[in-house]
Structure formats: structure tokens, C-alpha cells
Amino acid sequence: MEAVLKTFDLGKRFGKRWAARDINLEVHRGDIFCFLGPNGAGKSTTIRMILTLLRPTAGTIQLFGLDLHKHRREVLARVGGIVEKPDFYLYLSASKNLELLGSMTRRIKRDEVMEALARVGLKARAHDKVQTFSHGMKQRLGIAQALLTRPELIILDEPTTGLDPQGMKDVRELIQRLAQEEGMTIFLSSHLLSEIEQVATRMAVVHRGEVVAQGSVSELLAQEATDYALQASPVKKTLKLIEPIPWVKVLSSGDAGIELRLEPGRAAELNRLLVTNRVEVLSFYPRRTLEDFFLKVTKGTPEI
Amino acid sequence: MTLFGFEAYKTFSRWRTYISFGVLALIVLMTEIVMRVSAKEIVNSMMKPFQRDFIIAGNIVNAWFITAFIMNSLHFHIPFLITLVAGDMVSSEATAGTVRFLLIRPPSRQRILNAKYLTALFYTAVLVVFFALLCVVVGLVLFGSGDLIMHRLGQFSIVFIPEAEIPVRMLLAFVAAVWSMTVVASVAFLFSAMAENSIGPIIGTMAVVICLLIFGNLPLDFFRHLKPLFFTTHMLLWQGFFDQSIRWLEIGTSALIIGLHNAALFLIASLIYRRKDIKS
Numbered sequence: 001m002e003a004v005l006k007t008f009d010l011g012k013r014f015g016k017r018w019a020a021r022d023i024n025l026e027v028h029r030g031d032i033f034c035f036l037g038p039n040g041a042g043k044s045t046t047i048r049m050i051l052t053l054l055r056p057t058a059g060t061i062q063l064f065g066l067d068l069h070k071h072r073r074e075v076l077a078r079v080g081g082i083v084e085k086p087d088f089y090l091y092l093s094a095s096k097n098l099e100l101l102g103s104m105t106r107r108i109k110r111d112e113v114m115e116a117l118a119r120v121g122l123k124a125r126a127h128d129k130v131q132t133f134s135h136g137m138k139q140r141l142g143i144a145q146a147l148l149t150r151p152e153l154i155i156l157d158e159p160t161t162g163l164d165p166q167g168m169k170d171v172r173e174l175i176q177r178l179a180q181e182e183g184m185t186i187f188l189s190s191h192l193l194s195e196i197e198q199v200a201t202r203m204a205v206v207h208r209g210e211v212v213a214q215g216s217v218s219e220l221l222a223q224e225a226t227d228y229a230l231q232a233s234p235v236k237k238t239l240k241l242i243e244p245i246p247w248v249k250v251l252s253s254g255d256a257g258i259e260l261r262l263e264p265g266r267a268a269e270l271n272r273l274l275v276t277n278r279v280e281v282l283s284f285y286p287r288r289t290l291e292d293f294f295l296k297v298t299k300g301t302p303e304i
Numbered sequence: 305m306t307l308f309g310f311e312a313y314k315t316f317s318r319w320r321t322y323i324s325f326g327v328l329a330l331i332v333l334m335t336e337i338v339m340r341v342s343a344k345e346i347v348n349s350m351m352k353p354f355q356r357d358f359i360i361a362g363n364i365v366n367a368w369f370i371t372a373f374i375m376n377s378l379h380f381h382i383p384f385l386i387t388l389v390a391g392d393m394v395s396s397e398a399t400a401g402t403v404r405f406l407l408i409r410p411p412s413r414q415r416i417l418n419a420k421y422l423t424a425l426f427y428t429a430v431l432v433v434f435f436a437l438l439c440v441v442v443g444l445v446l447f448g449s450g451d452l453i454m455h456r457l458g459q460f461s462i463v464f465i466p467e468a469e470i471p472v473r474m475l476l477a478f479v480a481a482v483w484s485m486t487v488v489a490s491v492a493f494l495f496s497a498m499a500e501n502s503i504g505p506i507i508g509t510m511a512v513v514i515c516l517l518i519f520g521n522l523p524l525d526f527f528r529h530l531k532p533l534f535f536t537t538h539m540l541l542w543q544g545f546f547d548q549s550i551r552w553l554e555i556g557t558s559a560l561i562i563g564l565h566n567a568a569l570f571l572i573a574s575l576i577y578r579r580k581d582i583k584s
Contacts, residue, residue, distance in 0.1 A: 083408065089314060101409070
């Protein structure tokens with residue numbers, strides 16, 4: 001799998017405090033890679049280093065297999081991004097902002113500007129000054145400018161901040177469309193676990209400046225015992241089948257269903273067992289959320 | 305669009321850029337109208353020391369005289385107006401947050417800074433040329449043309465420049481005036497590259513200009529030795545083109561010192577900005 005972005009022991013120190021330390025990330029082509037962490041964990045610091053806004057104190061960054069600092073111009077032409085909140089030239093129109101910023105990468109045609117605005121639902125406001133835009137509209141305009149030059153990698157720092165629920169859903173769908181239909185690689189930072197759960201294919205968890213977990217979302221969540229909710233009929237037969245199994249622990253049972261704890265990777269096996277014993281499985285899904293995982297991996301990480 | 309075109313477009317799209325032009329237009333129009341009304345009084349006061357020895361006839365208070373007269377105030381108000389834009393050139397991107405979009409683009413920081421500096425110099429040139437043209441055009445309309453007769457302050461002498469020579473001398477004086485004002489733009493630009501807001505660079509630049517003007521005029525040996533190194537000492541180099549005979553060496557030296565200041569100030573600004581962490 002081709003690595004689009006790789007960091008090697010990346011670190012940034014402000015005074016005596018390390019805002020990020022020993023960050024080793026690997027983002028593959030086509031990933032929707034989520035960089036998860038609470039506020040102040042070091043997400044923005046890392047993104048700022050990747051986008052050359054901050055000079056790393058330690059480590060190196062590779063984009064598309066090239067060293068960022070040696071091939072800055074070449075690699076940044078293939079990257080689009082938003083860092084924190086999207087701020088534009090308020091006295092210029094949305095289309096002029098995009099035209100000017102896009103022209104720093106390559107020659108931009110008017111049609112491309114309008115197409116980018118249409119993708120984020122701002123075509124009708126193309127000629128309005130940005131000072132008349134709400135925060136949500138600026139956020140969408142930020143995504144439009146990131147898409148404008150058709151980059152291979154898009155880095156979005158908390159892209160749904162300040163958006164209403166519909167706006168958040170639109171952005172999530174747009175991100176998925178960009179990855180699936182246009183083959184773009186998305187690097188997305190967020191502190192919203194629900195957001196990541198819905199879009200991510202791979203993720204890294206950063207806490208107090210250090211990466212504490214990294215991998216595909218499904219792999220990471222499947223690493224340890226997981227709680228499941230099972231609705232099956234008949235219940236008594238189901239319980240009789242599963243209670244003797246050593247890797248299953250029944251947590252509760254009742255009319256609403258059965259709550260179980262399984263050893264990692266055993267869910268499919270249990271489902272097969274129930275079906276072959278003529279138990280009708282109405283629903284069977286994990287109760288363990290990314291939130292549980294996040295709280296577990298960030299527990300006990302030392303202060304740096 | 306080139307980076308310079310991008311920066312120039314942004315600069316000239318903001319209404320605050322035009323404050324300076326409005327202020328200058330007001331100053332020139334008010335001054336020339338008042339001078340038109342009280343021309344006789346001005347001539348009498350200016351020529352008083354010479355009236356016993358000379359008979360002065362003709363159109364003394366003409367467009368050229370008025371232009372040279374108003375240009376004497378160049379080192380007071382124009383530096384302030386230049387800092388409004390040059391001091392804002394880099395720092396405003398940090399204040400507005402647009403720096404985060406700007407510096408993640410392929411062009412290097414140095415190239416972006418070059419474009420911004422060129423824009424600051426371009427704005428300075430446009431402002432001074434606007435000021436000069438306005439002085440001349442309004443002067444020609446209100447006072448007409450003629451020979452230039454000037455009394456240099458503090459000297460018992462009169463400069464007489466025939467009308468035919470004046471356009472070339474004026475042109476050279478304007479070029480020199482633009483050059484002298486670029487040093488103010490450079491100081492403001494340096495502060496702008498260091499700051500995260502626009503107020504600091506504006507106040508900082510004016511503080512530097514005022515301090516150097518004061519130090520340069522203090523009757524103390526220490527400052528008298530340093531005075532030739534102050535850029536403020538050389539900011540009035542354009543006046544050399546209104547001497548009876550042009551002192552090219554002095555003008556050239558002043559121009560060189562201003563050029564060296566510009567180069568040094570921009571070099572420092574570049575070194576700082578290229579290494580700066582963008583935290584805003």
C-alpha cells in the first residue's frame with residue numbers, strides 16, 4: 001500500500017513543553033485517516049508541521065515519498081488543507097478568494113471555482129463578500145478551497161466545527177464521496193468520536209502530544225473483548241447454547257435481548273454457532289464504541 | 305496571477321488603502337486653495353529679506369513653487385500614511401488568520417515575502433507620485449507656470465531655476481522622493497513581519513522615524529557622529545534637485561545609504577519570517 005504521508009519521530013517543543021513528540025504516522029492512498037484526540041492533544045501542532053506552518057523541533061515528514069522540506073513546492077502542490085478555522089479575505093467575494101488562493105498553486109479557471117463552490121452548496125453566494133458569511137458557510141468555503149486544485153491529499157483540521165447537524169452530515173458525506181469516487185486521501189483531525197466512527201477507515205489517537213494507538217478502525221476496535229447486544233429467538237435456547245462457551249460471558253438477559261462480552265474476533269464464530277443450531281438471530285451488534293476505546297487508550301498516558 | 309499581482313490586488317481592494325490618497329488630496333487641495341487666496345502675503349513674507357536688494361517681478365507663486373513648498377512636509381505626514389499599508393502588509397494576514405491558507409501553498413515564504421515587499425514599495429511609489437502629480441496639476445490650474453524662485457530656509461540666498469529646466473528637475477525630485485520614502489516602507493515592513501497585528505508596526509515605525517529625527521537634531525557630539533548613518537538624515541535627498549546646481553555626489557550618497565538600509569531591513573525581515581512559527 002502506497003504511503004501518501006509518513007512522519008518519522010516528529011516533534012515540536014515550545015519552550016520546555018513538547019506539544020507533540022515522537023509522532024510516527026502512516027497514511028495510505030485512499031484512506032480516510034482520522035487523527036483523534038481531545039482539545040490540546042497535539043493534533044493541530046502536528047497538522048501545522050505537516051503543512052509547513054511550524055518548523056519541527058525533531059523528526060522528518062515525507063509526502064508522496066518525498067522529503068517535505070527538500071521538495072516543499074512539489075509536494076504541497078498536491079495537497080489541500082484547512083488549519084483550524086477557515087479565515088478568508090473578508091472584503092473579497094467567495095469566488096475571488098478561491099481564485100486568488102488557488103492561483104498560488106496553478107492557473108485556475110473560473111469554471112473550476114464555480115464547480116468547487118457548487119460542491120459545497122455555495123454557488124449562489126459566489127459573488128457575495130465573505131464578510132456576509134456565517135461560520136458554517138466559511139467552513140464550507142474552506143473545504144471548497146481545499147478541493148479547488150484537485151489535490152491528492154486533503155488535510156482537514158476539525159472540518160465540522162461550528163456546523164449544524166445537517167452541515168456536519170453534508171461534510172461527512174462529501175468526505176466519503178471524495179475518497180470513494182475520486183480516490184482522494186483524506187487526513188482528518190477531530191475530537192468528535194462519533195464523526196470519526198462514521199467516516200474513518202484508519203485512525204491514530206493522539207493524547208498529550210503522543211500517538212497512543214494507530215491502525216484501521218475495525219482492527220483497533222476488535223483488539224480486545226467487546227460487548228455485544230444480541231436479539232435472538234428463542235431466548236432460552238440461545239442462553240442454553242452460549243452460557244457454557246468459555247469465551248462468552250452473559251452480562252444480562254431479558255425481553256429486550258441479551259448482553260454479552262466476547263473475546264476479540266469471536267463474533268462471527270458465535271453468530272455461525274447460533275445459526276447452525278437453528279436460532280433465529282434478529283440482531284447482533286457490538287456495543288463497544290470508539291468512545292470506550294478512546295477512553296481506554298488515553299488512560300494513564302503520562303503528562304509530557 | 306503572479307504573486308505580486310495577487311498581493312497588489314488584495315492591497316488595492318481594501319478601502320483603508322485609499323485613506324492615504326484621500327488624506328493627501330485633502331492636504332494638497334486645502335493648502336493650494338489657501339495659498340491661492342493669500343499668495344501675496346506668502347511672497348512678501350518669503351522675499352522680505354531680499355526686498356531691499358532685489359526687484360522681483362513675474363509669477364513667483366506658481367505650480368512649481370507650490371509643489372516644492374508642499375513637498376517640504378514630505379517627511380512628516382507621508383511616512384505615517386505609508387505605514388498604514390506597509391505596516392499591515394504581513395501582520396494583517398496573521399490578524400485575519402489568512403496566513404494559514406497563504407503559507408500552506410506551494411510558493412515559499414521568501415517568494416511570498418518578496419511579493420509583499422514589492423507591493424509595499426509599489427504602494428509607496430504610487431502614493432508619492434499621486435501626491436506629486438496632484439500638487440503639480442492643481443498648482444498649474446490655480447497658479448499657472450513660471451520660473452522657480454525659492455528661498456532655502458536658514459540661508460541668505462535665492463535659488464532661481466528657469467521654467468525650461470523645471471520639468472526634468474521635478475521628475476528627478478519625485479523619483480528621489482519615492483526612493484527616500486521606500487526606507488519608511490522597509491522599516492514598517494520589518495515590524496510587520498515580526499508582529500501579529502497592525503498597530504505595533506505602525507506605532508513602531510513612527511517611533512523610529514520620530515526618534516531618529518530628534519536624535520539627528522540634538523546638538524550633541526554623540527548623535528552628530530551618528531547622524532550621517534540615520535536614514536532620516538537622507539530622506540530629504542530630493543531637495544538636492546532644487547539647488548542652484550545639483551550636487552550629484554551628495555544625492556548619490558544619500559540614495560546609496562537609503563538603499564543599504566532597505567536591503568538590510570528586508571534581509572532581517574526575511575530571516576525572521578522564514579523561520580517564524582505560525583501559531584495564530
